[in-house]
Every structure is written in structure tokens, then in C-alpha cells.
Amino acid sequence: MTAEHTAPDAPAAAVQQQRRAPTLEAVAELAGVSRATVSRVVNDSERVSPEARDAVNAAIAELGYVPNRAARSLVTRRTDTIALIMHERSDTVFADPFFASMLRGVNHALTSTDLQLVLIQIQGDPQRDRALRYVGNGHVDGVLLISLHGDDELATSVSKAGVPLVMAGRLLTDDRVDSVDADNVGGARRAVRHLVTTGRREIATIAGPQDMSVGVDRLRGYTEEVQAAGLPGSADWIATGDFTEAGGRAAMERLLAAHPTLDAVFAASDLMALGALQALRAAGRRIPTDVAVVGFDDTALAPYADPPLTTIRQPVERLGEEMVHLLLRRINDGAGAGSGAGADPSAVVLPTELVIRSSA
Structure with missing residues (x-):
């Protein structure tokens, strides 16, 4: 066959x-x-x-x-990819609603594009160096940078590599890059002013980390407003936290030990304000009868606090969207180093507003 x-x-x-x-x-x-x-x-x-x-x-x-x-x-010569670099601890990133809101804003702004988003979280120097090599070797078209601490030169290093970059917040150094931020100084002043107008006279603050522009600016707003009102505001009325709930509770305990008769506290984040509420209840203080509390951010947790938290609302999702829009303009301009065609770096500042609830 x-x-x-x-x-x-x-x-x-x-x-x-x-x-x-x-x-x-x-x-x-x-x-x-x-x-x-x-x-x-x-x-x-x-x-x-x-x-x-x-x-x-x-x-x-x-x-x-x-x-x-x-x-x-x-x-x-495009990768159609941008990197979102978060210079923060893992427990902070996953516990703080700020980062989730920021990511929603970034994703929303990217839905109408063909761009891919790469998330890079860094903590120590080895991770920082790897991230810089990855970005500098041409794997991304641009970088969004969130939560930079101290005099870290990551932002300027990325810009010097010719990669367009936009920061959330400003640098604490003299270097300048494109940035988008909330009106942290004005928001903090508005928070303290509300406490003053409701009759509070011994107003302390739980400040954010002073190696971050957001912590520096919100403390500045508090200091300016208590001075304008002629109220005590020396260093012992200030306790620094780390933007976490536990940090806010520990800071509140220190303030109560230093000033048992304080009648108000402005916390530089909602999470720290939640920690302050815990410490006040544990110390037998009634809120807001004995001590009024104001936070900052207006996260999704604020309305469900006990009592619901008066806070300063910053448009976190819009902040993420504006960062993407500015970065895309720089990429399309073919500009690295944070600016385009000889223009000065942009510093976009978004407005904040007071949201009054039961805690103050």
C-alpha cells in the first residue's frame, strides 16, 4: 500500500x-x-x-x-511606559488612603492614552539605585515621583538623565523640577483659623515629617496662623508624627503630657488625627467638648471616624491627574530635565477647602 x-x-x-x-x-x-x-x-x-x-x-x-x-x-524612541515611583515604606503605602487616591487619579488620566504604568516602590539606597538605573536606561518615557524625603537627589538625578519628571510636592533643596501640589500652607492656616473662630485658645499641632515639603508647609501654616491670632505656638506645642495612625497617637500623648489643658489640635494628616482621637479618648477627653480635632486630606476614613472628622480636603485624585497631564506635555515637547524648550519648571498648586464635621 x-x-x-x-x-x-x-x-x-x-x-x-x-x-x-x-x-x-x-x-x-x-x-x-x-x-x-x-x-x-x-x-x-x-x-x-x-x-x-x-x-x-x-x-x-x-x-x-x-x-x-x-x-x-x-x-x-518611545517606550509608551511611564513609571510611578513611591519613595515610602510598604506599610505606609498600603495603610494610607492617600496613595490609593493618588493612583486612581493617575490611572484615570491614563485611560485615554496608550501608555502603560509601572509602579516602583523604593526604600533604601539599593532600591533607589536600581530604580535610577532602570529609568536612566531608557525603559520609560517619563517619571511621576511621590513622597520624596529630605535631600534625596533622586528627582534631580532623573532629570539630569534627560527623563521628564513631575513630582508630587516641591523639593526641599534649591533644585527645581516640575511639580504639582496642594495648598498646604493655606489649608493649615484655614484649619487653625476655624479652631480660633470657634473659641479655641490652646491649639497644638501634630506636624508631619520635616524631611518632606508637605510636612514643612503644613507646620508653617499652623505657625503663621497661631502667631497671627496671638496664641502660644512655641516648640513644645508641636509634636512631630510620621503620617501614620500610630504616630499620631504617640504625638497626641506627648502633647497631653506637656499641655494637659490644651483645647484643640491640628493634625497634618487624617491618619494622625485618627490616632489623636484614640489618645484623647483614652485620656478621658471629650471630643469636641474638651478638645477639638482637625485633620488634613479628607480621606475616605474621615466621615466614619468617631466622631466624624473635621478636616482640610485636598483634591488627591486631581493631583494625580494633573501630574500625568503635565508629564505628558513634557514628553510630547521632547523635554527632559523637568522643563521644556528653556521654560522654567512648572509648579502647579491646587486649592484646598475646609470640611466641617463633628470633631471640631
Whole structure:
């Protein structure tokens, strides 16, 4: 017996052909244009007529063609990826609603783009150095940087590598980069002013870390407002926390030991305010009858505190969105070092507002 060899029938061959990924050449043939024209359309070049662009886009839709991202990056020198770097401890990132709100804002701003988001969390120097190498080796088109501490040179190092960067908050050094921030000074002043107008006269504060601009600025707002009101506001009325609930409780305990008759406290974050509420209840203080409490952020936890927390609302999600919008402008301008075409770095400051609830 001899084996019979038969060619695949026409329907089977057609199915096999359909399963193959459409190529750039197939798009060009269907659109009746050159391969180079298809490449220019895929890479958003302006050197294509409207008619040719329409024909190519129609062919892409009909064939289901998906551009090869790696090949496209060789032409555009873009990775279509941005990095969100958070310089913070893991327990802080996952416990503080601020970071979740920020991420929602960033994701919302990216939904209308083709950009991918890479999350990078760093703590010590080894992680910091790895992140800088990753960014500097061309793996991303730009960087969003959140929660920078002290005189860390990560922001300026990224900018010097020619990678566009936008920070949440300002640098504490003399270097300047693009930044988006809330009105921390004004918000803190508004919080203290509310306490003064409701009759409070011994107002302490739980300040944020002084190696971060947000901590520095909110303490500045407190200090300016108590001085304007002629109230005591020396160093022993200030206890520094770390933006955590536990840190707020410990700071409140120190303040009560130093000033047992204090009648109000401004905490530089809602989490620290929640810790302050715990310490006050444990000490037998009634809130707000004995001690009024104001926080900062207006996180999702604030309305459910016991009692519901009066706080300063900052638009955290919008802050994330504005950071993305500014970064995309810099990327499209082809600008590194935090500014474009010789322009000064931008410093966007978003407004804050007082939200009054039962705690003050």
C-alpha cells in the first residue's frame, strides 16, 4: 500500500491564513499604499495625507492589525511606559488612603492614552539605585515621583538623565523640577483659623515629617496662623508624627503630657488625627467638648471616624491627574530635565477647602 498525500482543502487553508497575525505588508496591500506610509500612520507621523491615513486606518480595522510595540519604539524612541515611583515604606503605602487616591487619579488620566504604568516602590539606597538605573536606561518615557524625603537627589538625578519628571510636592533643596501640589500652607492656616473662630485658645499641632515639603508647609501654616491670632505656638506645642495612625497617637500623648489643658489640635494628616482621637479618648477627653480635632486630606476614613472628622480636603485624585497631564506635555515637547524648550519648571498648586464635621 502506498500512502496518499493530499493538499489541504481550500477552507482549511483559509482558516490557517486567518489565524496568522496580519502584517504591515498586508495592511499596505489592502490600503493600496506603501509599507512606509503604513509605518508613518502607525507612528503618528504628520507626513501622511488625510486620504492615505483614512485608508490605512480602515485596513488596520478590517484586518485587526496590532502594531509591534518593540518595533514602534525603535522608530519613535518611545517606550509608551511611564513609571510611578513611591519613595515610602510598604506599610505606609498600603495603610494610607492617600496613595490609593493618588493612583486612581493617575490611572484615570491614563485611560485615554496608550501608555502603560509601572509602579516602583523604593526604600533604601539599593532600591533607589536600581530604580535610577532602570529609568536612566531608557525603559520609560517619563517619571511621576511621590513622597520624596529630605535631600534625596533622586528627582534631580532623573532629570539630569534627560527623563521628564513631575513630582508630587516641591523639593526641599534649591533644585527645581516640575511639580504639582496642594495648598498646604493655606489649608493649615484655614484649619487653625476655624479652631480660633470657634473659641479655641490652646491649639497644638501634630506636624508631619520635616524631611518632606508637605510636612514643612503644613507646620508653617499652623505657625503663621497661631502667631497671627496671638496664641502660644512655641516648640513644645508641636509634636512631630510620621503620617501614620500610630504616630499620631504617640504625638497626641506627648502633647497631653506637656499641655494637659490644651483645647484643640491640628493634625497634618487624617491618619494622625485618627490616632489623636484614640489618645484623647483614652485620656478621658471629650471630643469636641474638651478638645477639638482637625485633620488634613479628607480621606475616605474621615466621615466614619468617631466622631466624624473635621478636616482640610485636598483634591488627591486631581493631583494625580494633573501630574500625568503635565508629564505628558513634557514628553510630547521632547523635554527632559523637568522643563521644556528653556521654560522654567512648572509648579502647579491646587486649592484646598475646609470640611466641617463633628470633631471640631
